[in-house]
Amino acid sequence: MAKIKIHFVPVGNAPLLKKSKFLMSTTDKFTSATSFVRKLLKIDTDVPLFLYIHSFEPSGDQSMGDLMDCFGVRGELVVHYSLMEAWG
Structure with a gap:
């Protein structure tokens, strides 16, 4: 099973990991x-989280592999996370 590197980056008031x-499966x-981010941050499902x-x-329902193919940069997929709406 192929793996890709995911880089999680905080936005706004989101805590640092x-x-x-x-690595995640494609x-x-x-x-x-x-x-996964909810588990890392130890936040419940009732707390807003935006990726x-x-x-x-x-x-x-989009696969991480497809997202990597379309938006990967330098061998990793950058995913920004926030506890409040950051964009659009």
Whole structure:
């Protein structure tokens, strides 16, 4: 199973992660990235969390591999996260 490097970057008031780069499967859906960040930040599902790639919020059913193919930069997919709406 192929893996891609995901780089999580905080936006606005979002807390920093101790480690910001992780490997995810190309077949994982974008919703798995959201769940993963929630787990890392230890926030419940009732707390708003926004994840963005190039200032837009991808659909939850898009695969991480497809997002990497379209928006990957220098071998990694940069995903910005915020606790409040940051873009659009």
